Amino acid sequence: xxxxxxxxxxxxxxxxxxxxxxxxxxxxxxxxxxxxxxxxxxxxxxxxxxxxxxxxxxxxxxxxxxxxxxxxxxxxxxxxxxxxxxxxxxxxxxxxxxxxxxxxxxxxxxxxxxxxxxxxxx
Numbered sequence: 001x002x003x004x005x006x007x008x009x010x011x012x013x014x015x016x017x018x019x020x021x022x023x024x025x026x027x028x029x030x031x032x033x034x035x036x037x038x039x040x041x042x043x044x045x046x047x048x049x050x051x052x053x054x055x056x057x058x059x060x061x062x063x064x065x066x067x068x069x070x071x072x073x074x075x076x077x078x079x080x081x082x083x084x085x086x087x088x089x090x091x092x093x094x095x096x097x098x099x100x101x102x103x104x105x106x107x108x109x110x111x112x113x114x115x116x117x118x119x120x121x122x
Contacts, residue, residue, distance in 0.1 A: 001082075001084075002015050002017060002051065002053075002081075002082060002083060002084055003080075003081070003082045004073055004079060004080075004081050004082075004092070004094060004117075005073055005076070005079035005080070006079070006080070007069070007073070009066070009069055009070050009073070010051075010053055010055070010070075012055050012056040012057060012066060013053055013054035013055050013056040013110065014053055014054055015051055015052065015053025015054070015084070016051070016052060016053065016083075016084055017049055017050070017051045017081070017083040017084060017089075018049065018050050018051075018052075019047060019048075019049050019089075020047055020048035020049060020050065021047075022044055022047050023044060023045045024041055024042075024043070024044055024045075025041070025042040025043055025044060025045050026039050026040065026041055026042065027039070027040040027042060028040075046118045046119055046120050047118075047119040048116060048117065048118055048119075049081065049083075049089060049092065049116075049117040049118075049119060050114065050115070050116055050117075051113075051114070051115040051116075051117070052112075052113070052114050052115075053112070053113060054110050054111065054112050054113070055067065055070075055099075055110065055111045055113060056105060056108055056109070056110050057108065057109050058107075058108055058109070059109065060102060060109060062109075063102055063109045063111060066111075067099055067111065070097055070113070070115070071097055073094045073097075074094050074095070074096070074097050075093070075094070075095070076094070077093065078090075078091045078092060078093050078120055078121075079092060079094075080092065081117055081119075089117070089119055090119075090121070091119055091120045091121040092117040092118065092119050092120070093117060093118045093119075093120055094115060094116075094117055095116045095117060095118050096114075096115065096116040097113065097114075097115050098113060098114050098115075099111050099112070099113040100112045100113065
């Protein structure tokens, strides 16, 4: 089950986390008149993770409460994100939360969403 900051915000519906690429941070240093370039490695850039899923609730008030709970975590600082495979991603910042319009799902309501996290340290 996906959690962020120890909170089970996404248990009402299915969701997945897809890690983005891990890239090195390099500085290139060339000298005038030399052939080639020196490379100075500076670790890695922050890794982006994308979560996509669906929130489900019995009524519109409960759905708005779920959305408000997720939105309260945007920009609060870094926390541990645990993905659908129980892998912990420490030092993640919830940068962006985007929810689509409410839709009926039988007698219930559903909202598809996308969240972008930035893992600041590895």
